[in-house]
Amino acid sequence: MQKPDKNSPSAEWIRSLRARYPVEAEIDHVLTRKMERRSGPGFSPIPLEELTRRVESLLHAKLGKQPYKFGDARWMTGGSSKLQMAFTLEWDRPGVGREKTKMVLRMEPAESIIETSRLREFQLIKAFDGIVPVPPLFWCDAEAEFLPYPALIYGFAEGIAKPTKTRPNSSRNTTSGVGVWFPPELRTDLARQFVDCLAKIHTRDHRDAGLTAFDVPQLGTTQCAEWGINLWDRIWEEDADEEIPLLRLASGWLRRNMPTLDRHSIIHCDYRTGNFLFTEHDARITALLDWELGLIGDRHQDLAWSTSHMFGGLDDDYKTFLIGGMIPESKFIEDYERESGLKVNPKTLHWYKVYNNYSLAVMTIGTCYRIARNGKTHQDVLVTSLIGTGHIFLNQMMEQIEEGL
Amino acid sequence: MQLRSEIKLASMIKAMKDVVIPSIDAKNDLAIQQAHLIVGLLNLMVHQLPVQFRFDRDELKRLIDCAQGLSGLSTDDPSIGEANKTLGTRCAAAAAVLERCAGDPAELTAAVRDLREATGELMAAAASGRDTAALGVVEKAVLSLSREQLLRDRSLMLPQGWEPDPTLIPEIQSLLQAVTGNP
Structure with missing residues (x-):
């Protein structure tokens, strides 16, 4: 059988992948769009002036004849998958009046580490406005009608993603929120809010949240888990270069051990240190970020993600592992059960730990390679560096599978 | 191993x-010049890396041919005779090296990829098949293979600083030496 050309995929091959790995409709839409555009140009730097002009065309369409003043445009770092530009807008803000609002444009490059829907991200952030700290959301250009690529515009949230104080004598790479450490004086307050927010997210009723771009998996079945495995199996087929037999083993293990969904929850899917902002002087979480992977599914997925050893580190005794660099796992689970009123099933939690490491290995080794190889992002050098994390995820996944065999 | 030199470069x-270059202060000529030189040298590496091994093998072959051509050199000068004898000895050693280097690194990489793929296909077939005994055997073999390989992959990436506890990972030199016996 002839191997597919992954850098220039045929329509027939794309169709076969869609049929083989059914996923939610909107996710299918963005993955298909990615594959249809793959043979097109890579990412070319967009001058700030050009992007500014495009944003102004969006503002013109959204604000009509209302007078406004756009300014202070500058590039932002942070976020390994999306471009971010900060700017200010002096305008008549609905419900507020004339003000100068600090805003952020969050836009996809030609391809991302994670190909996601701006519409879903927009709906999720809207759904949690006033429930947990989220940045105020203003506009969504889901199909790149105005901007070069799909994008969101939201309000600038004050705060930082990692503490200014660093761990003494540490040489660990903390790029993209990996291995962060918090000084003891911040841990208790931040950990309490971290758990509280997660409990609120998981107990929010999805039925009145306006999540029209989401499919709802059937309760009492394994459909939720199956959609998840299909997603990452499909992405591996689309992106991977070098085969990894262990991933085939993992996919089989996951399918043989799929958990039944006992309750619908809205899932953030990237809930970890590095994806929330906080202010140091009062140890307060000011915004939960990066909702792009969110879905309606199983709460254990978020719990397993948050407790990943990649997103935490050892306490100052170098013995106790702290999830997110803040709190031991047993305390995290205990507090979560109390705050949410939801039980944690250890077997389902274990399954989602394997699943999450599976997804991270696919993302870092498969997708990071493919998009850097085709020059598809604004920071291929960062994406290439992240390939080096993949073996750690694979190793964690292997050890977790061995525990469950 | 996915993080190879080609994608890094x-x-x-x-x-x-x-x-980087568009961000350099236009008045800093030294920085601009050096940044362009860095790009130039990186591009040179892109050009050289795929042929480096063959280039060295080709040179060695011609050096051997040259030395062998001189093996019949007739001279009354003892110092020339001695030097030619040394050349002959070294030529024999070099010829043995050349014989061991018959394969190309690209062939080695292709064989690795090919065998990974075939092993992955067997694993996938066993996972979706009905023979649970066969599945157990294949899983055990793949886990054993992966355990050793991942240790080497992680060791090779140690300088990146991702490992939560790098002291748990042996140095790559010792891991490679343990299996191949090569120094």
């Missing part, structure tokens, strides 16, 4: 051209 060149 390509992403470094793109970062230099798209982000």
Whole structure:
């Protein structure tokens, strides 16, 4: 059988992948769009002036004849998958009046580490406005009608993603929120809010949240888990270069051990240190970020993600592992059960730990390679560096599978 | 091993051209010149890396041919005779090396990829098949293979600083020596 050309995929091959790995409709839409555009140009730097002009065309369409003043445009770092530009807008803000609002444009490059829907991200952030700290959301250009690529515009949230104080004598790479450490004086307050927010997210009723771009998996079945495995199996087929037999083993293990969904929850899917902002002087979480992977599914997925050893580190005794660099796992689970009123099933939690490491290995080794190889992002050098994390995820996944065999 | 030199070099060149060079102060001639030289040398590596091994093998072959051509050299000068004898000895050693280097690194990499793929296909077939005994055997073999390989992959990436506890990972030199016996 002839191997597919992954850098220039045929329509027939794309169709076969869609049929083989059914996923939610909107996710299918963005993955298909990615594959249809793959043979097109890579990412070319967009001058700030050009992007500014495009944003102004969006503002013109959204604000009509209302007078406004756009300014202070500058590039932002942070976020390994999306471009971010900060700017200010002096305008008549609905419900507020004339003000100068600090805003952020969050836009996809030609391809991302994670190909996601701006519409879903927009709906999720809207759904949690006033429930947990989220940045105020203003506009969504889901199909790149105005901007070069799909994008969101939201309000600038004050705060930082990692503490200014660093761990003494540490040489660990903390790029993209990996291995962060918090000084003891911040841990208790931040950990309490971290758990509280997660409990609120998981107990929010999805039925009145306006999540029209989401499919709802059937309760009492394994459909939720199956959609998840299909997603990452499909992405591996689309992106991977070098085969990894262990991933085939993992996919089989996951399918043989799929958990039944006992309750619908809205899932953030990237809930970890590095994806929330906080202010140091009062140890307060000011915004939960990066909702792009969110879905309606199983709460254990978020719990397993948050407790990943990649997103935490050892306490100052170098013995106790702290999830997110803040709190031991047993305390995290205990507090979560109390705050949410939801039980944690250890077997389902274990399954989602394997699943999450599976997804991270696919993302870092498969997708990071493919998009850097085709020059598809604004920071291929960062994406290439992240390939080096993949073996750690694979190793964690292997050890977790061995525990469950 | 996915993080090979080709992809690293390509992403470094793109970062230099798209982000770093345009950001350098236009008055800093030294920085601009050196940044362009970095890109130039990185591009040279892109050009050289795929042929480096063959280039060295080709040179060695011609050096051996040259030495062998001189083996019949007739001379009354003892110092010339001695030097030619040394050349002959070294030529024999070099010829043995050349014989051991018959394969190309690209062939080695292709064989690795090919065998990974075939092993992955067997694993996938066993996972979706009905023979649970066969599945158990294949899983055990793949886990054993992966355990050793991942240790080497992680060791090779140690300088990146991702490992939560790098002291748990042996040095790559010792891991490679343990299996191949090569120093």
